[in-house]
Amino acid sequence: MVVTVEPSSIKGEIWAPASKSSMQRACAAAIAAGGTSIIRNPGKSNDDKAALGVIQALGAAIEQKENELIIRSSGIHARSTTVHCGESGLGIRMFTPLVALNEQAITITGEGSLVTRPMDFFDEVLPQLQVSVQSQQGKLPLVVKGPVKPGNITIDGSLSSQFLTGILLAYAASGAKDVTITVTNLKSKPYVDLTLKVMEDFGLEVPQNNNYESFYFTGNRPTVTDSRTYTVEGDWSGGAFLLVAAAIAGETIIKGLDVFSTQADKAILQALMSCGAGISIEPEQITIRPVPMKAFHFNATDCPDLFPPLVALAAYCEGTTVIEGVGRLTHKESNRALTLQEEFGKMGLSIELQDDLMLIKGGNGLTGAKVHSHHDHRIAMACAVAALKADGSTNIEKAEAINKSYPDFYEHIRSLGAKLNQEA
């Protein structure tokens, strides 16, 4: 699909979408905790749908109601020998240790960019938990045969926090007792906070967190409840595109973003404040309007998904913006440092990469161009937002990539007045 964005002004009020990080964790915690879980504000992105498919394959029953889901679980008992994780990095890394709670061999597959993303972690770590694993030299498909036997282990957290999220959930689900997960060089720490928060919300044991260096399970699960209700959080990652669109293209009120959330991408607020954006934060809503903005410095090491919206923002900030954390971008849906450089380059933006730093020379205006998403949802959304104030129209090829996280994105910005055209 090609989406054409014409220069536009936006105005109005919009609700942020459901967070796939919150929704996918809720699916995993619901099956791990057992009993009945009512999930309010469920997400409907492709990654969310994949998570629902995985827990069904692992034995959960799902009932769809209007704006809520009911998940019933009697523990993790696979009813299929294949589990499909769609294109979700979190999905495969979080669910693989849970799949490995089963005794039978199960094949774990995925699609799109997921087939080239690194999974070597499992080759190294799962055998230490008595799980046999086969991969294609660290890539999909994986075949795992458990059950996981939790023990004291040391894992590397430098590539992704998602593996730790999976191990934490699997340890909690299997009643790990008196064991410690030691983690070296953990990145994306707030995502681990979100995991621990969801574990707490579903009544799983939350291990003692020793400064993100080790996590200790006593084996004492808090009072077990048979049912609970969980509301999926509004998404700061998708919401960041709405906030940046407003800062660039017109006064907008964004609702549904919890300023007390543990989501990593809430840090977009710091960047907006550093560049002098016209922002007003209230408990129920954030209002943002265009004012002249200046270049800023920002460390995105622990919130790498903010790079694409930050580049769109920096393009409209006077001077050279510096963003740290480029090394975190290599293994996402695309190699995002390079795709941002290439696609924004077509719109006339200069982006330099110096080791872990990205330097963006903003404030010179952008030119509409023919760009490509590289099948990466965040690249498509960043280009669409930046195109709102470019000179001339922008065509985004493979624009449907947004379905991975934010299927309503184009509808949402259109409802605010953006001039968009979609062609099959």
Ligand SMILES: O=C(O)C1=C[C@@H](OP(=O)(O)O)[C@@H](O)[C@H](O)C1
């Ligand atoms: O746990 C999560 O929900 C995620 C963690 C982050 O990955 P890394 O831990 O690999 O940085 C982030 O980039 C991804 O989009 C979602």
Ligand SMILES: C=C(OP(=O)(O)O)C(=O)O
């Ligand atoms: C990298 C992302 O997701 P995942 O790793 O879960 O595929 C993302 O949403 O930008």
